[in-house]
Amino acid sequence: MTSPASPSVTETILNFIDGSYRQGSDGKSFPNIDPATGLQIGLVHEASEADVADAVAAAKAALKGPWGKMTTAERVKLIAAVATEIERRADDFLAAEVADTGKPRHVASHIDIPRGAANFRMFADVVSTMPGESFNTSTPDGGQALNYTVRKPKGVVAVVCPWNFPLLLMTWKVGPALACGNTVVVKPSEETPRTAALLGEVMNAVGMPKGVYNVVHGFGPGSAGEFLTSNPDVDAITFTGETGTGQAIMQKAAIGVRDISFELGGKNPAIVFADADLDKAVEGLSRSVFLNTGQVCLGTERVYVERPIFNAFVARMAAAAQGFKPGVTGDRAYLGPLISAEHREKVLGYYRRAVEDGATVVTGGGVPEISGAEAGGFFVEPTLWIDVAHGDTVMREEIFGPCCGIVPFDSEDEVIALANDTVYGLCASIWTENMSRGHRVAAAMDVGVCWVNSWFLRDLRTAFGGSGHSGIGREGGVHSLEFYTEITNICVKL
Numbered sequence: 001m002t003s004p005a006s007p008s009v010t011e012t013i014l015n016f017i018d019g020s021y022r023q024g025s026d027g028k029s030f031p032n033i034d035p036a037t038g039l040q041i042g043l044v045h046e047a048s049e050a051d052v053a054d055a056v057a058a059a060k061a062a063l064k065g066p067w068g069k070m071t072t073a074e075r076v077k078l079i080a081a082v083a084t085e086i087e088r089r090a091d092d093f094l095a096a097e098v099a100d101t102g103k104p105r106h107v108a109s110h111i112d113i114p115r116g117a118a119n120f121r122m123f124a125d126v127v128s129t130m131p132g133e134s135f136n137t138s139t140p141d142g143g144q145a146l147n148y149t150v151r152k153p154k155g156v157v158a159v160v161c162p163w164n165f166p167l168l169l170m171t172w173k174v175g176p177a178l179a180c181g182n183t184v185v186v187k188p189s190e191e192t193p194r195t196a197a198l199l200g201e202v203m204n205a206v207g208m209p210k211g212v213y214n215v216v217h218g219f220g221p222g223s224a225g226e227f228l229t230s231n232p233d234v235d236a237i238t239f240t241g242e243t244g245t246g247q248a249i250m251q252k253a254a255i256g257v258r259d260i261s262f263e264l265g266g267k268n269p270a271i272v273f274a275d276a277d278l279d280k281a282v283e284g285l286s287r288s289v290f291l292n293t294g295q296v297c298l299g300t301e302r303v304y305v306e307r308p309i310f311n312a313f314v315a316r317m318a319a320a321a322q323g324f325k326p327g328v329t330g331d332r333a334y335l336g337p338l339i340s341a342e343h344r345e346k347v348l349g350y351y352r353r354a355v356e357d358g359a360t361v362v363t364g365g366g367v368p369e370i371s372g373a374e375a376g377g378f379f380v381e382p383t384l385w386i387d388v389a390h391g392d393t394v395m396r397e398e399i400f401g402p403c404c405g406i407v408p409f410d411s412e413d414e415v416i417a418l419a420n421d422t423v424y425g426l427c428a429s430i431w432t433e434n435m436s437r438g439h440r441v442a443a444a445m446d447v448g449v450c451w452v453n454s455w456f457l458r459d460l461r462t463a464f465g466g467s468g469h470s471g472i473g474r475e476g477g478v479h480s481l482e483f484y485t486e487i488t489n490i491c492v493k494l
């Protein structure tokens with residue numbers, strides 16, 4: 001895709017290959033759009049197949065260079081320096097993330113940017129403190145053997161990223177990959193190329209060897225995403241994004257039997273029991289439904305509420321939703337735009353479908369009136385539905401917008417069955433003051449992550465990922481090492 005530079009273009013975003021910024025070798029570029037205004041604010045240089053091959057070759061060569069020869073102590077010192085440099089340049093990362101996503105500054109400054117640094121620091125700690133495994137083994141001749149494991153990097157890791165938390169989700173993969181001694185080629189989302197490109201400056205500033213961190217810009221099929229995941233010198237692929245994309249990447253990964261780690265979509269339920277602390281539940285669920293304008297894989301799109309408190313809960317959630325004013329200026333309770341005009345059309349399609357299927361719109365359901373600079377932004381109203389049936393499209397498909405259906409229930413068994421009746425299995429949240437019930441229902445959820453009386457409360461050492469159509473594998477803490485390292489078991493006859 002090529003687009004001519006327009007007068008509003010202010011910045012050129014380049015690929016980062018073998019330690020240097022490069023234009024695309026075949027001269028293609030595409031526009032970088034500010035979702036808050038709909039205006040073009042930059043021009044992204046698209047990587048050609050040859051550029052992607054160069055990036056992979058640089059990453060492969062770097063495994064044999066100074067990077068591959070470093071001790072763990074030397075490597076983790078560099079990785080910790082990356083975290084410190086991100087913190088030092090926090091304002092630059094914040095500006096880049098806000099420009100690409102249109103998200104409110106307070107969201108990016110509290111979530112995206114600090115996590116970008118933390119993802120490096122935490123995995124530097126994990127790798128430097130990770131114990132090995134060993135067994136004393138009795139041998140048939142009455143003697144002994146010692147078994148122990150050594151972990152080695154997998155090699156070149158392809159990191160394919162989405163647009164909802166660009167720096168956070170990219171570094172969640174790059175941090176452990178590098179801490180384990182791999183090299184990476186990152187394909188950021190075409191919607192959000194800036195922070196991945198900026199991280200190249202950080203790598204050079206801290207003295208990261210050339211070729212360890214590479215970035216190629218472009219799209220999926222027939223572009224950088226496909227070129228990267230089909231390159232035979234890529235040893236493993238980690239991906240966050242849509243389930244269908246995961247399936248396409250999995251087919252590429254099968255060639256050469258490459259390992260994959262996938263964090264995919266969700267249709268996450270929340271269960272609110274009548275004994276819940278309603279203030280806490282409404283506060284938590286108004287974040288889980290509306291944070292990042294609902295563009296969170298962990299976001300809640302189905303809320304089940306025990307019948308005695310159903311009406312009170314719906315009224316409180318409606319008031320909370322009406323407090324979120326779409327737009328990028330004003331007080332803290334505002335909603336940023338959706339990522340693109342195309343995504344807004346998709347979300348509005350679900351808004352229409354809910355009504356066609358008989359839902360009652362409690363609040364929202366359309367496009368807000370916004371004047372001034374943001375009039376061309378991709379905003380939608382925060383939206384709640386009741387009178388939705390379990391089989392309705394908006395209760396089954398991932399929408400990725402600021403909306404949810406709210407449904408009453410009468411018994412614990414009934415609500416567990418409803419919550420689990422989905423092809424997805426990413427996360428759930430349970431709201432109750434009866435902790436024995438909290439533990440019991442949480443354990444019954446067929447998901448990778450279940451919160452009780454909280455949501456998106458993250459300890460980066462814990463296992464993170466989903467089951468079913470929500471993903472393959474777990475990352476986080478030592479779980480990341482399972483994916484980013486290869487184990488050799490050494491058996492020594494004593």
Ligand SMILES: NC(=O)C1=CN([C@@H]2O[C@H](COP(=O)(O)OP(=O)(O)OC[C@H]3O[C@@H](n4cnc5c(N)ncnc54)[C@H](O)[C@@H]3O)[C@@H](O)[C@H]2O)C=CC1
Nearest residue numbers: 161162188189219220221225226241242245248264297400
């Ligand atoms: N964290 C999550 O779970 C996310 C889920 N989504 C869901 O996915 C929907 C579509 O959003 P998209 O950005 O289009 O997600 P996507 O899954 O198509 O894109 C994610 C990344 O994969 C790349 N990609 C796409 N097709 C590829 C292919 N065949 N081979 C290699 N790379 C490929 C894209 O260029 C991008 O970097 C959203 O509406 C939302 O429902 C989107 C972003 C994040």
Ligand SMILES: O=C(O)/C=C/C=C(\O)C(=O)O
Nearest residue numbers: 164172295296297298458
């Ligand atoms: O905390 C994390 O590691 C991840 C958070 C959010 C997502 O994975 C997502 O929205 O895709």
